[in-house]
Amino acid sequence: MDTRAPAAESPWLPFESRRRARDEKREAVLRTAVQLFLEQGYHRATLNEVAERLNITKPALYNYFRGKDEILFECWAMGLELVETSTAAINAAGGSGLDKLRKMARAYGGLMATDFGASLVRFDVRDLGAKHRDIVLAGKKSIDRTFRGYITEGIADGSITPCDPKMTAFMIAGSLNWIGHWYKRDGTMTPEAIGETFAMQLTDGLAVRPPRKPRTTKQHTKR
């Protein structure tokens, strides 16, 4: 009667044979939800459709989450966790401030091309309850501090030219965050490649620097 193929990879096979572990299912809900939220936007996405994609019905979701906003929060939590893992590795590896900043740009930029990574910038904290919102805001603040930290560190150790760490962090994080808004899987560039490109260009600059003798700045005579 219903000949639709089952959604990609749901632990709930269309009928019966449901015996996987609880955590696996919870995670599956999350994966499906984050996808739908990104696809349609949090408010347009309905729990009914999340459930449908998993071959279950809406109330079943309430076995794993207290409500829609908790699912949203968990998406954020996943993203934050990924970032923390990255920063931990970077801090452990050591190096100059510039080194760390570049590694961070690469890692963070790559994350922005993943579902849970994009969650960090595509969703709205105002959709969360006060409690969860505070947690997320703290996480975001921590990320910001990390960026600023690497920059001040870099200025101190001479690997980065003096600048306002706050503004520069906003600038770099902003351009990386934006990846979460435009990146589509169909693109030719892999997330890592994008992260790499951004990391280099953000820290390398654009303007041509006159190698030594700056020829009088305006010599673009012919048109």
Next chain:
Amino acid sequence: MDTRAPAAESPWLPFESRRRARDEKREAVLRTAVQLFLEQGYHRATLNEVAERLNITKPALYNYFRGKDEILFECWAMGLELVETSTAAINAAGGSGLDKLRKMARAYGGLMATDFGASLVRFDVRDLGAKHRDIVLAGKKSIDRTFRGYITEGIADGSITPCDPKMTAFMIAGSLNWIGHWYKRDGTMTPEAIGETFAMQLTDGLAVRPPRKPRTTKQHTKR
């Protein structure tokens, strides 16, 4: 009976003396709406509250707009118009690709600190009807083309070091777009100052360049 002070500057004085021109009112609706949309997010903001802030009632809004989504669209239209005005001025002024890119960064960055400017990046095109959505997407595409154009121009005229214009445009526009997400009026920096800072740093780079003789890249021996 109702002793509340009338909202800031509404053409509708609490009772009577409503005779201002239609366009003025339409614009007032727009200004109030965009503020509320930014404050609370499009979906949480209600037309009832928009109306309330203007000392009128919801159905009165329908004298000026066909629906909520049309109001949203007009916010976008305002923002797009502002950008177009800027680019027109920049193109008229001429200069090298780098010059134009810097001017654009300054102008666009400043716009991101305004309500209608922020509309361009804080709202979701998926909230629009197909027709309006297409218009907005076309506008965004045009902005992207402008950035890319200045970059390719700059590469051609030698003011910008060779790079992938697409990626670089994403990078610069991204960091500027992000201003629309974090800028708050209470900050110490004026929008123009931010635009200026970003314009310079984005095009100047961060990494210390060894003035001439690069001393063997790793000399951060002590700690």
Next chain:
DNA sequence: ACTTTTTATTACCCGTGGGTAATATACGGG
């Protein structure tokens, strides 16, 4: 095999908010 617990289903509630119909009030012109 029986009971208990977990997990799912069906059926429903109901708050919210965009949108509309019917109506009233003000304004401008003849």
Next chain:
DNA sequence: CCCGTATATTACCCACGGGTAATAAAAAGT
């Protein structure tokens, strides 16, 4: 002064979707 038009108001509709209660079916325990 009266009428037509523009603009506002009150009162309402109703679709949508998050959330819940009651119940059934399956797993797990003994």
